[in-house]
Every structure is written in C-alpha cells, then in structure tokens.
Amino acid sequence: MLGMFGQYATLMLLGFYPSGNAYDKGVALTVLYLGIAMLGGMLVAGGAAVGIERVAYRPLRRRGAPSLVFLITAIGMSFIIQEFVHFVLPKLTGGTLGGVNAQQPIRLVQPEVQFTIGGAPVTNITLVIILSALVLALATDMFINRTKFGRGIRAVAQDPVTATLMGVSRERVIMLTFLIGGILAGAAALLYTLRVPNGIIYSGGFILGIKAFCAAVLGGIGNLRGALLGGLLLGVMENYGQVVFGTEWRDVVAFALLIIVLMFRPTGILGESLGRARA
Amino acid sequence: MSTHDPGGIGAGGEHGDEHLASSGRADSSRADLYMPGAVLEEPAIVDVADVRPELANPELVDAMVAPDRTVHAKVGEPLLQMQNVTVQFGGLVALDDVSFDIRRGEILGLIGPNGAGKTTAFNAMTGVYRPTKGQVVFDGSTVGKLKRYRITQRGIARTFQNIRLFNEMTALENVVVGSDARHRTSVPGALFRTPRHRREERDAIDRALALLEFVGVGGRATEKARNLSYGDQRRLEIARALATEPKLLCLDEPAAGFNPAEKESLMDLIRHIRDDGYTVLLIEHDMRLVRGVTDRIVVLEFGRVIADGTPDEVTSDPKVIAAYLGVPDSELTADEGGTGADRAAGPTTEGGSGDASA
C-alpha cells in the first residue's frame, strides 16, 4: 500500500535498536552475534509492523477508506514512532536508547578488505551484506511463490473477495504481509548499520524508506523480483551517477532515473504481475 | 481518492461477470460508511414544475433534448458502417470479417451469446480498439484509434453494463458533466466568468433539467447519484449519455436487473429517444425487449455475423435459434419469451444439441 514508505522508514529505525543488545555483550567479532542482532531487529520491526496494522490500518480497511487516508495514517504513525524514540524511549531506558543524538556505534565487525574485483575493494562487510540480502530475497521469493501462505498472499492481492470464498483469511494474510515486510526491514536495518554505524538515530531510515519505495515502484509494484531488480538498479545507478556527476547529485540521479523509467514503462520495469495495482 | 482501473470498456463484459466487478476500493460494500465528505442526505423529491414551469410541457422537453448537430448521413442511410472488420489479439480472433450498418434513425439490436464478440465489436466501433483489418466509418469519416473523449466528441455516447455514475455528485450534476463535453469555454473562461462561459453554464443546466425530465428522473435532480434507486440510476446514465449530444447512442444492457414492468417502461423510453431524433444501438440479452423495440437485429457468434435483419426474420432464422435462442418462437409460451435468450446455447453447441425442433 501507499503508506509503506513511511512505515518502512520507522521500522528500520526500530530495527536498529536491537543491535544495542550486542552492546552489552561486549565486542565479539562473530557471525553469531550478528545473527542474533538481526533476529532481534526483525522481531522488533516485524512486531511494530503488525501492531501498526492492527491499530491503525485495520479500522480503515473496515471502512473502505481510499488510499490517501492510508497514506496520511502511515505518516501519522511514522511521526508517532519517531517521536516516541526521540522523547519517550530515553525516559524509558534511562538514556541509553533514543534521544536527540545518534547512538554510539557498536562495532562488531571491522571492515577489512578481502579481495579486489577490477580494482574495487570488497570488504568483509560488503560480503556479509550481499550474501544476507541474497539469502533473504531468495527465502522471501520461495515463500511467496512456493508455499501455501504465499499463494494466499497472491490470491488476496488479486481478488480479496474470491480469495475469502476460497477459504483464505484476508485478515491473516494482511497481517502476514506486514510481518514479512517488517522482518525484512529489520534485517535490512542491521545490514545498513554494518555499513553506516553512525546512522542509528530517531530520524534515520526516512530517506531509506523513500528510496525503498522508489526501488519497488521502479521494479513494478506487486512484483518481488521487480523490487529486487529495482533496488539493484537504483543502487548501481546512484553510485554510478555519483562518479559521473559528483556526490551531491546522487539523489537527483536516483529520482531522475525513476521518472524516466516510469515515463516509458508506467507500471515499472517488470510491470505488474499481481493483477491490477489498486492505488 | 478513487483511482479505479477496472479495465476500460467492457470490464468483465464478455463473460457475464460484470456484476462482480470490483470498483477497486477496499471493502467497497462498506463504502456507505465511509463518505469522503458528504453526509447521506434526505431524499429530496423536487417538483420540477415548481422551479421550472416550462418543463411541465413535454413537447418543450422533447425539443430541448433533441440533438442539435449536423449529421451527414440522412435518415435511413448508414450512420455507422462496419466494413469487413477483423479484430485480432495475438492468436485470438475476436471479430472475423464483420460487416453491418447502423442506419440513421433506427434502433439496432446487437445480440449474441457471451463471448460472441459484442463488446469487441462495440469497442471497435467506438475507436477503443483499432481493427486489425477492415475499417469503421462513422458519419462519413473513418474511425481510427482515438482518445476516448474524442470519440464522445465525435458523437458516440454510451452507457455501461455495470452502472458507472459519479456517485458523489447529484443527478443534475452528473448530467451536466455530460453536456460539459460540448462546452467551448475552458479554464480561462471559468476563472473569470466570461459571459460566454456563463451562458454555456446556464444552457447546460437548463438542458440537463430537461433531460432529467425526459428520462423520468426529474424529481430526483438534487439527490446524490448513489442514493437513487436502481432503475433511476439506469435512467440517469441514459440522460448523462444523451447530454453529450451524440449522433449515436449505445446502450449496453440497459435492462439488466429490471423487472418486466420496468422493461416496458424502458422500451417506451428508448422509442421516445429515437423519435426525438437519435439513433440507438442496443446490446441486450432479453429477447422480448429486443424484439419489441428494435427495427433491425444483428446477431454475432464466434466473432462472425450470422444474421442481420428485422426481428421477425432473425428470430426465425435457424442458425440464430441454434446458436442463441434455444427453441423456435412458435414453441414458446408468452411468459417464456424473455427467458428463451437466457438459455443461450453458448459456444459449445453449434448446430443443435437438443434443438431437434429446429
């Protein structure tokens, strides 16, 4: 739905915090800790996503509200969550989490160059990120396309009423979808933190959420592989554009790319595979 | 915000599932609880004669509603000609060398089983699809692929199988939107309320009221479209289509969901429209309605024309009976006249399974 980008931003935001668990465990350079941290992030983000869906979106859905209302609600929720972390969380955690400043980074992994490809250094962090992303993407893709739940999701996306007639619980499916979204966002949060350790702040993740939305739209909303492709394309073009035009033009390149692609393929690169996109 | 995308003309048309077509909103069945800004209001039945006494005079109403544009074809001459039209989608041939005419001043019925190509023919006529082969000639000029609003400006108006009114607008406003299509002034005129703009507004509203009276919904002019009864909504759609001053009015299953009394009333209305100077194309399944009101009938099956003639000729044509009607006319009692068509043989029975009396 339309409000996802604000949603994702704040969920990523929440997903940052569980790496604070590793804070207490001291410095340990192991994948295990990273894995635990990632699970923690997924948990918080996924939980928040489901919670938001229950509290804010379900009543709207019940009333058949148009999509602008969903967007505004998502924006409202993202404000609430952001400010919660900004003001309330420090009070709840005695100042360790939240607040105005970014969290002190927890350096579990030091970037070390492993090898080079064509002159470009590839660090261990890069490897971890790419590998994790691929694994997660593969897992999600298999889930959507091969499992019963995934079929349910696709059915509800195409025709909610008939899906209900076929015994698919729409509410459950929607909750599941939000859960998956939240989990992935939480995972992404960890990967992002590996690369940008100073980014854990209440206002972090917003731009990322927008870029994520761009990537999804670029690839074609409703299409998992399209989203992957869109994300990859966006990342590559951004960095390439950075080299060609200069760092400050990076975001312009990203948005310009989006506009150009949408002009020629109004439904994204891989189009819409899940039936008509309802706005 | 509704951003519907139900697939343009003929959504769900061919396969009869149009009544299940979703409007694209989440939970549209609960849409009555969510009202983007408007309260469900009292039904307001206005006696239009109070406000516009001239509209109590039916002849004046007819004169106001009558079309007012130059039509090149004379009465009786072909207004729209399908000339060897073939429409092909990849490997699927939806229309195969279809040729027929719609003559000015007549009521033509287009019938056939579901999947026969009626909607495709309809879309080809109105320029939504470009024919793969052949051409469509409307009032002397070829119909290429046009933007849909240009088609309306050319002079073809239509109603929808599943009613698509502007629900938040009143009936009057719905009809005025139709006549807006013929406005000449645009934004600058509206911004500064130029005299020409004001005159066009007044005329549009006058004519819209006359149209509402004409179709019989005049008393409900100020009600929101979604609060009208089903029959009134159908009539309102017709009024809105007529507001665009078409040369050809296409009615897409206008009697769906009507009881027999309402169908009679609709037949009267269609005849009245034709008598007022319009040409009408009618796509319908109800054979009694079609036989009762049309001058000629064209029958499609599998994308081909299998019959083309007066109602009597067509209904006694064995090919038509086999493909569509089910049993010959003489075997039916009067009550079953309406259901005969609904026992459509469908594409699986070519040449009479169980129609031994053909």
Place this chain on the structure above:
Amino acid sequence: MSTSTPAPQTPEGRPTSMPPVGRVATKDRPHGGVGDRFRLWWDAQARPTQWLIGVPFLIFIALVPILNIPVLTTVGTNFGGVMAQFGMIALIAIGLNVVVGQAGLLDLGYVGFYAIGAYTVAILTSPDSPWNQTDEWLSKDWAWLAALPIAVAITSLSGLILGSPTLRLRGDYLAIVTLGFGEIVRLLADNLDELTGGGQGLRGVAYPRVGVTEELPNGVFSAGNAAGTLNSGVWWYWLSLVFIVISLLLVGNLERSRVGRAWVAIREDEDAAEIMGVPTFRFKLWAFVIGASIGGVAGALYAGQVQFVIPTNFNVINSVLFLCAVVLGGQGNKLGVILGAFIIVYLPNFFLGRTELFGIPINGNEIASYRYLFFGIALVVLMIFRPQGLIPVRQKLLAYGRELYVAARRAAQAATRSGSDDGARPGAPAVATASGTTGAARPTAGGTRTGESTTDGEETR
C-alpha cells in the same frame, strides 16, 4: 414517464429483498450536526446577506493579530509572524487542495512549487544572485511586486513540465514521482551554487517597500519592523490575506464550472469521465498548473518575508506537512484546508514559551517540541474516526440552479416533518421553519429563466 418508487436496494444499488426504506440509512451517520445546520442556514441566505456577514468576518480575521486576544496571542514568538506564516501555509493549502482534494492527484512534492516561487523572486532580486535585476532596471521598492508575476509564470511552467510526462501515472506511481520532483528541486537549489547560492542560499531578497518613515527606513514589510503591534509580520499577514481571498474567489469560480466538475468526475471514476467526454489529461494538467501557480505565490511571499532563502526549508517533511494540513482540514474544501493550515502552524507556536495555561503551570517549550508526536496522534485518530477531515467538503458544482436545491431541501424537510417514522430529528424542524420562510419570501421561477437574483449567479463560499 413515471418516476419509479425506490426499489429495495443495497447501498450499491443492487436489488435486495429487504423492506424498502423511505429514506436512506440515517442511523449510520448523525445528521444535522452543527456544521450541517450552519451550512443549511448559510446556503439559504441571499447573496447580499452573505456578503454582509462575510466581509465583517473577514475584517475580524484580519485584525486578530492586533487585537491581542488573551489566550490566543502567542507568548513565545511574535504573533504577527505566526499569522504571517499561517497566511502563507494557508495559501499553499488552497493550492494543494486543488491538486489533491479536487482532482484527486496524489502530490507529495508540492514543496517543489513553493521552492520555485521563492527562488525565482530571490534570484531576481537578491544581490547574491548573478541574475539580480535590482541593480539594473528594477527599483528595489517595486522589485518584489514585479518579480511576483514572473514567479507565478515560472512556477506554472514547472507544473506543466512536471505534469506532462507524469500525469499518465496513477496512484502510488504519481505519488513517488512527485516526491522525486520535490526532492530534485531542492537538490538543484542546493547544488547549483552559482545560481542559487547553494547551501548558503540567497540573502537580501526584496520586499515591497511601503510606508517608509524615519523609524522604519525600509518600510513596514522589512524585517526591521519587528517591534510593536503593527510589525512586519502583521503586514505580511494582510498581504497574504489579499492573495488568499483572490485565490478563494478564483478557485471557487473554477469549482462551479466544467473544470471543477471535471475534477470531481476524474476523482470519482476517471475512465467513466473520459468516456463521457471529459478530456481528463488536460484537466489534470490544469490542476497541476493552477496548484503550482498558487504555490508559487506562497513561495514569493515567503521569500519576501524571510528575505533569505535556503534549500533546507524545502524538504520532503514540509511536503508531508502540507499534505497533512489539507487532509486534516478537510480535503476538497477550500475553507477547511485553511483551518488545517492554521492548526499546523498555530498549535506548536501556541505552546512555545508558555509557562501557564488557565492557571495550570506547563512547560510550553517542551510541549512545543512534542509537536510531531501530537501531529502524528492527531492524524491517526482523525483518519480513523473522521477521515473526511474537520470540515468535510460539500460540493457545489453548479453555477446556477440554487433555487432548485433550496426547493429540494424544503421538500425534504416537509417530508421530514410530516410523518417520519425514523425518529425525531431535533435539529430539522427548527431549520425547516427558518429556510422555509426565507424560501417562501423569494420569488419562485416565473417565465423561462430561473428565478435567480440579478447578480450573475449564486456563489457560496
């Protein structure tokens, strides 16, 4: 031709077997709330009466910053400045309402138009800018006023440029593309250093030089006029009120014409609208252009007031805030969105610096810093319980024909009073009498033209 009696039906219009209702479901929504009754009363007034009431009200609104009303006046900041900001945001809200509320186009980058308007004025008049015209042929006194139409023209052009390739998109796609546009504008402003001053921005933007006196060598609009009741904020507020009134009139004219109807039709069912002969693309583009030009005026006002434009103000968050103002106030309702703008601008400032409220000690600054939290909560609550906003839209799409609606309402109220079995409506009889008498006093139609007054059509605000 008989008008069929209402057949039993579901809300979608499908026949059901439930017993017919003489009236559509009224239990689901309370009818006759305060807003509705006010509107009924207002609509029943004759046009001169409406002017008689409206103009003094407008004057009152204009005088608010001067009157020093006790609770209303802000403590921590200059009330005039707050009202000036409100004026600008209200103008933005009206413009965005045209795009989002009327035409239903989801625009998340409206701040881009605001920025273009501000920067055009700044580029033309700031001494920092390479295209500064004030040295050459433009005198500093009138520079702002002269730059204003240019700003509007350029902003409208940008609306055209943005809209032409993108208005074929719908829904989500349009939203993200407009968001991209807003960001591109900001980034261009940030990066094109020679033209826009980059991150430093442009200073010394011109403003109308009026009322030059000894104490105020630069006139009442300058930042130097900061003290006293008639400070610069108040003057800028009045100036923006002028533009607000003008745009309300113009947009109102558009609403009651084929343009406004086209927008509503597009919002309801774009495909059906196009099939009914509405050139949808053209009118969507017009919505963009008109919305953009209003945003450009607001931007010009902003540049003149602050006299210093930098890119950081024109970010996505502000775009989102503008959208919130529109939706909060009542999308589609040009007066409602003004209220929304007021809430967004005023409430944080209300708490700033305030240490007690009605005798209760509060920490105003802290409360003010929670503003986004409150906005968030307000948005969510409002969207769940009142998604049509604070002042819902009541569409008036016809320039003529008001007597028809009045007659209809009279008939409805007559039906209400006589034998309704759905329960008493406390509000209705009172209103019925009021408009009943007003209605009867007005001459009903005689002759061919409608019984409208000699003025050219009814306008209801």
